[in-house]
Amino acid sequence: MTRRIAVVGAGMAAARFAQQTLAHAPVGEVQLTLFGHEPHAPYNRALLADVLTGRYRPESIALPTGGADIRHGCEVVALDPRARTLRTATGESVSYDTLVLATGANPVLPPIRNLHSTVGTGLKEGVHAFRTLADCVRLAEAAANATRAVVVGGGVLGVSAARALAALGLPVEIVHQAPHLMERHLDEEAGQTVRRALLAMGAAVYTENRARALHGAEGVTGLELAGGHVLDTDLVVLACGVRPRSALAKAAGLTVRRGVVVDDTLATSAPDVYAIGDCAEHRGTVHGLSGPAWEQADVLAGRLSGARPHAVHTGSRVLARLSAGAIEIAAFGDVTDADRDTDVLRLTDATRGSYKKLVMRDDRLVGAILVGDLATVGDLTHAYEREEPLPPDPLHLLTTQGAHQ
Template identity: 70%
Template sequence: MSARHVAVVGAGMAAARFAERYHALGGSGRVTLYGAEPRAPYNRVLLADVLAGRFDAEAIALPIGGAAVRPGCEVVSLDTAARTLALADGDSAEYDELVLATGANPVLPPVRGLRRPDGRGLRAGVHALRTLADCARLAEEAAGARRAVVVGGGVLGVSAARALATLGIQVEIVHQGPYLIERQLDADAAAALRGALRALGVEVYLGNRARALTEDGEVELASGYRLGTDLLVLACGVRPRTALAHAAGLAVGTGIVVDDALAASAPHVHAIGDCTQHRGTVHGLAGPAWEQADVLAARLSGSAPDARYTGSRPLARLSAGPLEYAAFGEVHLDEADPGDDPGLAVVRLTDTTRGSYKKLVLRGDRLVGAILLGDLTTVGDLARALERDEPLPDHPLHLLTTLGASS
């Protein structure tokens, strides 16, 4: 039997997915989403596409089943013994089951000169990109900008750079890592991606760190080189939002610690999404957040009360013309000493004319990782092969060329 009232702290992607699946699975209890933002849930992954004008804000709204949403209603404290929430407007709410889906905050790099002189907020022209409000402010300033610097060459940084370039702005990415999106791509894929960015007019400075934003509005690198800019976009990752859980006495590491039932350290309290740490891992990606939401919805709705979350094989994906890529599984295994894993094999297919790069990482006859860049035709079939962990065909190169046609 499902709970009478499930309170969800947060109204982001994980919260929306939980609410939609809870009702789809027959949960009879009342679900309420308490969101700090003044909007109903939306797909944060598509913010760069909103910035580029591919979607408007309403087009990225997410379904929530029969849940109630209280936007602009931040939860400021919780009492796990009394099972109550205190809200920013002075109101309070009771719950039978509590789901913490508080998400994450953008990380601000240690760059001098980012904040206003009074310390309240970022300087004009400096932007994070985490919410629709952030996106609207950036779009407004981008309308009169000619040059932009993006600090951070991960998924968000590349997406933001691509979006700004489509608006006719000259963009430069400053990235401390040895190559772009190093968590999901390998060096060869990143080189192809860098070439695609350069074709859009985006320059990339690798192995560089932004040190300061000068009074003249220039970005000073650690090398002393300066980049003139009208906009500075900070895309340096996120940090789980755990202050509420910590103040309530819950176990917190990097994120809110949960077990395979997605239960936190107090009875009737659960956590999902970017704020969550499971088996020592904080994923920070939409795919794992939705998988966690699905498991918890099955448990609390009563449709599968023994459902367990045992971890995820995240899929990172960007679909935007010449910058299409997908990466999933253990793509870096081949970079270790081959003697450590004698059953490992790697298959690569590169088409320099079309700017595509494909890589499969195999252990025996099983797929354990893949990268596709420039051609995502077989991404669905490869993702299913990884998930099912089934033996592969004798000639794995065919997985990169004919699997989609044969399924």
């Protein structure tokens, strides 16, 4: 008998789950439907910054879905796990045998005065989130007519957005609360290296600064910082992180903490309801990255297609990896060197704008950063993933000089 699998969400996790499930399930055994609130078929969110620069056409970043039935522009507004039905915004009730929540995340809106439009519920004109393809298309149009831009947030997304806007020729400023850029992944020196690279592209960075208010009546004319200084701008991009979309699950009575709580089989607290990707909280962790989302999608697809019925997800080794034009960054693990038990190896080449660091505890690699020169990134990430003991002179993980000795 055909099993009906309904997937709420049509983002990256949903697309991967669909493609993997349909690739492995016996033909005709599974009927799989994606319900997505966005008006497009699934696309690769990791490429949005380069949709903004014009490198990709919006329609060319579509992801494979293995022939799943895709209902885009169709928001799911309610679940009834006991009756095994979901309800869409248009009032349609749909029955399922298995439900997968892949609702993703929403951008976090920072507490900035005058952020919202005075008419309607959206953001003020000139203010943009940077999460969806629609955001990206609107932002590209706005950027074409803007004179200066400010990006609020200096994490991976903020750096990526700033570089893309700079590549379009706009003067850009980044306002970031923390002491240095990408503080979740980089140490201070790496953050400084990235800052210099951004500056060379035409993007200035103000760290330890908080945005307080927007100026301008109709559109934006400036962004006021907590210290009172006003940055003149007519375009503001918000890149302040994301928060799991879990309201639907919560309303249906599922256990939700920061995200929808799942076990190692990706099962939620309701029978035959699973959650994967940015909306899921696994072993206390919510990721918001495509890598872990796809690992979860693969495990669940293995189980539900029957290809790997005993597959489990025990967590992801997270790698922050950003290629933003000339800026190349890879970082993972614990990169601070405050701990006295760790050994640290650093290579800095200011003229080439590269900074590299290994953090080791005993003979194990616990964290690393590469900025600028990523020639050894393959070996480095494999060393991290494999958890193998390092040789006494792990310089080869930082430089390819003498790699063949």
